[in-house]
Amino acid sequence: MEKVINYLKDNFDAYLDELKDYIRIPSISTLDTHKDKMVECADYVAKQFESAGMEKVKIFPTKGHPLVYGEWLKQPGKPTVLIYGHYDVQPVDPIDLWVSDPFEPRIADGKIYARGANDNKGQNFVHLKAVEAFMKVTGSLPVNVKFLFEGEEEIGSASLAEFLKTEQELLKCDCIMISDTSMYAPNVPTITYGLRGLLYMEVEVTAANRDLHSGSFGGAVANPIIELAKMISKLHDKNGKIAIQNFYKNVQVPTKKEKDNFKKLKFSDKAYAKDLAVKELQGEKGFSTLERLWVRPSLDCNGIIGGFTEKGAKTVLPSKAMTKISMRLVPNQDPEKIAKEFAKFFKSISPKSVTTEVRKLHFGPPAVAPLDSPGINAASNALAKAFGKKTVFTREGGSIPIVVDFMRQLKAPAVMMGLGLDSDDIHSPNEHFRLENFEKGLYSAAYFLDELAKQ
Numbered sequence: 001m002e003k004v005i006n007y008l009k010d011n012f013d014a015y016l017d018e019l020k021d022y023i024r025i026p027s028i029s030t031l032d033t034h035k036d037k038m039v040e041c042a043d044y045v046a047k048q049f050e051s052a053g054m055e056k057v058k059i060f061p062t063k064g065h066p067l068v069y070g071e072w073l074k075q076p077g078k079p080t081v082l083i084y085g086h087y088d089v090q091p092v093d094p095i096d097l098w099v100s101d102p103f104e105p106r107i108a109d110g111k112i113y114a115r116g117a118n119d120n121k122g123q124n125f126v127h128l129k130a131v132e133a134f135m136k137v138t139g140s141l142p143v144n145v146k147f148l149f150e151g152e153e154e155i156g157s158a159s160l161a162e163f164l165k166t167e168q169e170l171l172k173c174d175c176i177m178i179s180d181t182s183m184y185a186p187n188v189p190t191i192t193y194g195l196r197g198l199l200y201m202e203v204e205v206t207a208a209n210r211d212l213h214s215g216s217f218g219g220a221v222a223n224p225i226i227e228l229a230k231m232i233s234k235l236h237d238k239n240g241k242i243a244i245q246n247f248y249k250n251v252q253v254p255t256k257k258e259k260d261n262f263k264k265l266k267f268s269d270k271a272y273a274k275d276l277a278v279k280e281l282q283g284e285k286g287f288s289t290l291e292r293l294w295v296r297p298s299l300d301c302n303g304i305i306g307g308f309t310e311k312g313a314k315t316v317l318p319s320k321a322m323t324k325i326s327m328r329l330v331p332n333q334d335p336e337k338i339a340k341e342f343a344k345f346f347k348s349i350s351p352k353s354v355t356t357e358v359r360k361l362h363f364g365p366p367a368v369a370p371l372d373s374p375g376i377n378a379a380s381n382a383l384a385k386a387f388g389k390k391t392v393f394t395r396e397g398g399s400i401p402i403v404v405d406f407m408r409q410l411k412a413p414a415v416m417m418g419l420g421l422d423s424d425d426i427h428s429p430n431e432h433f434r435l436e437n438f439e440k441g442l443y444s445a446a447y448f449l450d451e452l453a454k455q
Helices: 002-010 012-024 032-051 121-138 158-166 224-233 256-264 269-276 289-294 335-349 374-387 401-410 435-454
Strands: 055-060 067-072 080-086 106-108 111-113 144-150 175-178 190-195 197-206 298-306 320-329 355-364 392-396 414-416 432-434
Touching: 002 012, 002 121, 002 435, 012 032, 012 111, 012 121, 012 435, 032 055, 032 067, 032 121, 032 144, 067 158, 080 121, 080 401, 111 435, 121 144, 121 435, 144 158, 158 401, 175 374, 175 401, 190 374, 190 414, 197 224, 197 335, 197 401, 224 298, 224 320, 256 289, 256 392, 289 392, 320 335, 335 355, 374 414, 374 435, 401 414, 432 435
Parallel strands: 080 144, 080 175, 175 414, 190 392
Antiparallel strands: 055 067, 067 144, 106 111, 111 432, 197 320, 197 355, 298 320
């Protein structure tokens, strides 16, 4: 291992230059005008797989953007890890808020600034180079490795979801390594073992058959915005509990071990509130902030649309109003059942003066990986060696639906070894990745392969 780590140290500058080339490809998956760049980036990834010593490297065309696969399976009896990453990135708007060209990497303040620097090119690149270092130094790997990089993570991973259904034998593995989450704090090695699910709904309220003059009709006809606001106000009770019937049925309660682990993280409500510029925090009564964020479900109104919202005044009584509502779900909550209960709830509180329609837009189930899996043990040891600190374990309030698909289809636990920080401005102007995290990520990825072989 010492020779491998030294090789990574000696080649750090070269790796950084290669990462810049990777980042320079504007692989924005959501823009049709960038389809050729998506193909170019898939080709780049395939060449990187080959350079790392992977065999059977193949680009799989899809209805969307290409999937890239490669493998090295010459350690019979040893575990097989599937390393996942995505080469697509978010759009760069608003462009005027970028300090420099988003696709011309800039080094400043010990960070690399560019779209994709963290999410996900910087994070997945460390695994490629760690594998390459082993192959260059020893001519082999301690375990069997499969790589799978996709180009649709930022737009829902539809092609990958289909691929997983048909290619389970090709992707068969003992664990899935994913570096696409965040560290708990700077220089604190972190494994994320749980993600909340997502249920996204839309509610439309209609009163009259057309927009009306508020002077001629106001006070005699229901206002959809007001009625919708009343309904939204009934979604939570005075203790912050969600009022939908059966919403909490079967909700998994965190174990004492998990609660004790949360306390060890020494989360500061005061610092959290200060960073967000709010006077106090709010949420379900009887639970800590971390519990509210990670292990309790939540419901939020994401937007209200209706009536006149331009500059100036227009005395209109709108015909329609609409809201978009998202729910973050936890283990044992069924998105399909919750969606039905949600619709039933809105119908029950809707007055006769309006017509209420409820639509389900999309959903993704929650995921929790076993903390005692060989992959997580290996990653925990690897991070501790690379960062020189004990690894902490966290859950995440957000959702990565493809993680659930991986675990369900491949029957293998996920290992979410995040290397970025929440402050790295992913999806925002001036996205960046700390060079220190890139370097220690290289070491972590290499140690992981070695530690997995010992499990």
